[in-house]
Amino acid sequence: MPRIQLLDASTAPMTAESYFAGGDPGPIVAALANVPELLGPTLGFIGAALGPGATTTRHKEFAILRTSALLGCRYCIHAHTTVALDVGLADVEVRALRGEMALEEAFTEPSEVALIRWIDAMAGATGPLPDDVWTAARGFWADHLLVELSATIGATMFLNRFATGFELPTSAGVLERLEHEGFDTGMAADTAGAS
Amino acid sequence: MTDVAIESPIAQAIAEGTLPGRVWLYTNYHCNLACSYCLTESSPRSERRQLEPSTMLAVAEQAKELGFTALGVTGGEPFLLPWLPETVLEMASHLPVVVLTNATLFGGNRIEHGALLAHPNISVQISLDSDQPDVNDMARGPDNFAKVIEAVPRLIDRGVRVRIATTTGGSLDAPELDPLRDLVAGLGVAPDDHLVRPIVRRGRADEMALGVRAQARDIPSELTITADGAFWGSFGPTVRAGRLDLDLLLTRTVLPLSVPANALLGLLGGMPEGNDANLGIR
């Protein structure tokens, strides 16, 4: 069960009405609507940070899925496992980003290995980045791409903590898809009943 | 009005009549009574949801700066808060204030607590629903009628401007209300200071299936500030089954007051004309 009230079209504030006009907007909007003035700026930032940009969708999904795995966010791992598959990541790549197998078994392209190590240092550690991680990433990736991906990582970390802290439920559709694709939904044990 | 207020879109909207000029403040949600039609499910056991005096003063000051023209203070029962009169007096240095009360806390020497509000910029609005004590008290609690009848002239004697608000489940101009109108006039209250309004089917009234159903556009869009955020109308921050209704929530941010005021103004821009005049909700 989510730890806070998830609003729907009948309970949502009038200033959030437009977010519910097209049907169920999902638990993140339903939770954020408790503070309706946050919806516009927060979703605007998330949309810009996670949506299309200069970075390819493949590499944005690296950042989102890897960050979510590092922060142990069931909701985002579930959701972005399906997104990553949809944008063309291979099954083994998704499993490696989820932390279920060694990165080297799935990624051989040096630029991508450098990028994932950089993501790990950005999202999974504190303090300055190790020089070798930075140098390797900077050798392949331009400043503006790393800036954009840092926003992707930051927005994902917010969503990770938001979804985990409030125990937002994974939708039944996503869980079904994951099971169909052979992904472990065991980590969803305590959310499965809440969808 | 300052130059800032003249230029403010809020002042313009108030001048044009698209935005009501009054800002309401819910001081608290608890009450010594538990009326059957209470919008906020108030009772002695209610969660207090109390505004700080400093917040109320900041709202009053900023309301004036933005171009609002009046303030209203309601609850719960505001006079349960010992600092209420002094705070309202200070608010009245910015804008005229009407304070709503059940007037049951003015017995004996406690009348002097209410008498502190004898001020040209302040009026005290007291609820009285029937000229029949038993009818009034059925909805509002034992001895309510007697306490109100005693308090009103004593407040007026002390220079307090008193208004009476009657909440009815019947027609607003029903002849059955004439004896009440006579009673109110006999207490020294001017006819224009006697409001008759319908029960609005929200809060406890909704649970009891009382009153008129009202949508946002039926409710006067007066900006309403509470400890839980800013709402569309003083009928907005209602409580049902212990849970605050959020359907008329504008913003959780209450200060600076421009944040909820602009959210309200934005909604009014896209709102079809309402019929609050027809329903008489005020």
Ligand code: SF4
């Ligand atoms: S209607 Fe007013 S007096 Fe009656 S319980 Fe509610 S707040 Fe108290």
